[in-house]
Amino acid sequence: MFFQGRGFLEVETPILSTDTVVDRHIDPFSLQVGPTGGKKQTLWLQTSPEFAMKRLLAAGAEAIYQVSRVFRQEEQGSLHNPEFTLVEWYCRGDDFHTGMKLTSDLCETLLDRGPAELLSYAEAFQYYVGLDPHRAHLETLIAAARQCDSRPPESMAKEDRDGWLDWLLTERVQVHLGVDRPVLLYDFPASQAALAQIRPGEPPLAERFELYVSGWELANGYHELLDAGELRRRNARANELRRGDGKAALPEESRLLAAMERGLPPAVGCALGFDRLVMLAAGAKSIDEVIAFPWDRA
């Protein structure tokens, strides 16, 4: 097995936790747990085993992987089911490029489509959209978005720079990625760092990568953020955006933050969508072809 051959330990972490990710666009499921008539506690279904696995890294784990069920409150689509499976791994001491190489090797082993080609976010936008995504003015992004074959949603906020970048990525870039060979898109805008480290520079860039095969996003990885203070700031910012979107704020404190305060070792982690991987291997057009009972029939 790929991971065992490389000295990784398979782990199993809880699906329910008091911790949850705080992200503008991810809505976790929650449960109220407690005795009837008694005090209730809120537990969250994991949107990824990230938090628990990082706590294991902080506790001394070196190289770990897990295949687990995750849950996100969202609609069903040809590539989405609210309940799905992730293959997630973390390797202490890996730097950004080593982590990407591991992802490429895994992809090559599983899909046999050759090693992944590296393409930076800036290069991808320069080539497919004709602009510099990090330096272009908001108006330039909006003008480019309006040139796409389909119209962007009316309700797209003008100042939502990341929204426009996402739109351009989806409409003009993504469909070209990973057609012949898988592609690793890396060095994202700092504003889209999520739990990745930001590398200082002109401009600062998020050490985040995404694996694309046949135009689908298959995996997402980070050179992991280690600074608890920075994560707290990002959580607060995410909640601000959530409230602006009319969504409930999520708890900003977590056991992961406590572990990060005690010290998280430098590491690269990555999560790969197992159902989409199976779709690629089987030639399926929709995720419900590879799930026994999709959400609407669960």
Added chain:
Amino acid sequence: MGSINTSDFKKGLKVQLDGDPYLMVECNFVKPGKGQALYKCRLKHLIRGTTIDRTWKSGDSIESADVEEISAQYLYRQGDKFVFMDNESYEQYELTADQVGDTWKYVKESMVCSMVLYNSNPITVTPPNHVVLKIEYCEPGARGNTANNVTKPCKVETGAEFQCPVFVNIGDLIKIDTRTGEYLERAKE
């Protein structure tokens, strides 16, 4: 009418965009990377028949269109106007030749058709899949070489002309497929 949220989007929904009625023919949920959820839809204009592509953010709402399909009986024609009646409400509807389109070729008195109303106004009318019409005029038998002339034009009671086999005669009842305008067979009644 009402508002429909993206979570209720599906094929077959009748909605109003920029004041026009559309039918949602396709709707796909997409979510890039860690970005916001979007609904990419294809819609067909209920009057013009043209299609457009539109995208909405998850959580957006759009107006539902007051579109209703009823059974309406053809009453008569007055100049450029075709008059139909709703069999249940007895309400009468007038359609112009433009709105009726090709249907004029197939409708005869008291024929029940399917009518689409938008904001209670008729926008399209469709005849049943097959209709039986009487031939008012056609040339007798075959003209010239039968090997070449397999069909001949025949004028029916509605005034429309259809290509029919050479053996049909004036007074015959023929069955026509209204979707293709093709002769199917002779009919008894």
